[in-house]
Amino acid sequence: MITDPVTALGDLFSREVDQRTASFVRPSDTDGPDWGVYDGDAFLGMLYAEQGPSGLHWRVNGSSERHRDLHDAVRALRRPASWPRERAEVQHWARRLLTDKSLAAVDIETTGLHEAWAVQIAATDRDGRVLFAEYVNPLAEIEPAAAAVHKIDPERVVAAPTFGELLPALTEALHGRTCVTYNMPFDRKVLDRELTRHHGGAHTPAVRWLANCTWVDAMEPYAVWKGLWSAKHGRYRAQKLGGPHDAVEDCRTLLSRIEQMAAVPSPARP
Structure with missing residues (x-):
């Protein structure tokens, strides 16, 4: 998040955003908190600094779109002309x-x-509504960084069922369904590893089990919906889901994000 007081930014300043310099120029006919933003010689648009009850926001190009992070506001200006069609x-x-x-x-x-x-x-x-919700004994160490995020420590799962013990109920809950996840390749890989271990290293049963579901990823569509363009990677910047890192509540958060995408409200709210 931008930490410079607006009054200290000056008429000219620059920021490195995704390894490309964005130059900010205050128009000569104003002393207000607004700047034209340039990518090299290309004019991207205007950003307006607005101080409100919840802090500093950057309003994009005369619209109602606002961002707390100056870098995200620049990414919004960099989005390609195809964004409205892609968002639709x-x-x-x-x-x-x-x-x-x-x-x-x-x-x-x-x-x-x-x-x-x-x-x-x-x-x-x-x-x-919950179809399946279980803690799992991973039969492996939980990395401290992971435990710091989801707050699941070894004591929580030491007496929990193993994946193999839960597999019949999980199969009943998911098979035949369209399964949407956030970062589907990662979650599907976790299931693939669990299934392969359960079947003694045989991979074919894992492939067959996974094929009984239709797998859908919501991460890329959500990145497009937000529309924050990464000049470094040449694609829309991936976004955090924003859930509490409890599996049930993250499922509900994911459904909420899909509902937002279906309605297409403002991508950035004040």
């Missing part, structure tokens, strides 16, 4: 998804970010 496509995607009566939101809390095992698995239906 996300809206249609979200609306179609929400009409799927088999829809299940799935979330998995894990032992870490690499070679991870499940410590909590949850699934809810389209209306947020």
Whole structure:
């Protein structure tokens, strides 16, 4: 978040945003807290600093869109001209998804970010009703960084069932459903590893089990919906889901984000 007092920014300043310099120039006909933003010689648009009850926001180019983070405001100015069309496509995607009566939101809390095992698995239906919610004994160490995020320590899961013990109930809850997750490749990989371990290292049963669900990722559509363009990567910047890192509540948060995308409200609110 920008820490410079607005009064100290001056008429000219610059910021490195995604490894590309953005230059800020205050127009000569004003001494107000507004700046034209340039990417090299290209004019991106205007940003207006506004101080409100909740702190400093940056309003984008005469619109109602506001960002707390100056870098995010620059990313909004950098979004490609195709964004309205791409965002409309996300809206249609979200609306179609929400009409799927088999829809299940799935979330998995894990032992870490690499070679991870499940410590909590949850699934809810389209209306947020719980289909499955269990802590899992991972039979592996929980990394301190992961425990700091989801607050699941070894004592919480030491007496919990193993994945194999939970597999029949998980199968009943998910098979035949459209399963939407946030960062689907990661969650699906966790299930793949759990299933492969359960079957003694055989991968084919894991592939077959996963094929009984239709897997959908909401992370990329949500990035498009937010529309914050990363000049470094040449794509929309991935966003945090914003849930409490409890598997059930994160499922409900995910459904809320999909509902937001279906309605297409303002991407950044005051």
